[in-house]
Amino acid sequence: MAEVSAEARIEAPAGKVWAQLTDFASYGQWNATHTSFPQGGPETLEAGATFAENMKLMGFPAEVNWTVEELEPERVFAIKGKGPMGVLVGNRYTLTPDGDATTVRIDGEFTGAAVSLMAGKLKDSATAALNESLRKLGGLVG
Known part of the structure; x- marks a missing residue:
């Protein structure tokens, strides 16, 4: 298993950060690993x-x-997915309001035989x- 995380303070309220984070049409503007949604983002975010x-x-x-595992508007967005070669992927976005700003933490994990290699x-x-994704996200909403 490989676990990764990054955290950044974004100078925007949690509602504004959440709106950008869950705007699937603009994912490519901030998410450094995203290339496309072949069938679009989820029809209903739940x-x-x-x-x-x-x-x-x-x-x-x-x-x-991907499957949405946990959703708490303006607080938590957690997804788990299955990638190539049996790799399982998880991403958890946690938003913590901090005055007029928001601390955003992303925790990711990768499991599967190919990961250990x-x-x-x-x-x-x-x-x-x-880290690049958080920097770009902050640039869009800050």
């Missing part, structure tokens, strides 16, 4: 909703089929992508 995402990680394209590189690449 626990149990599913959607497919094309991503690029460590230079390799991958399609992940490249866990170190995967951690470095994914951590860099999370």
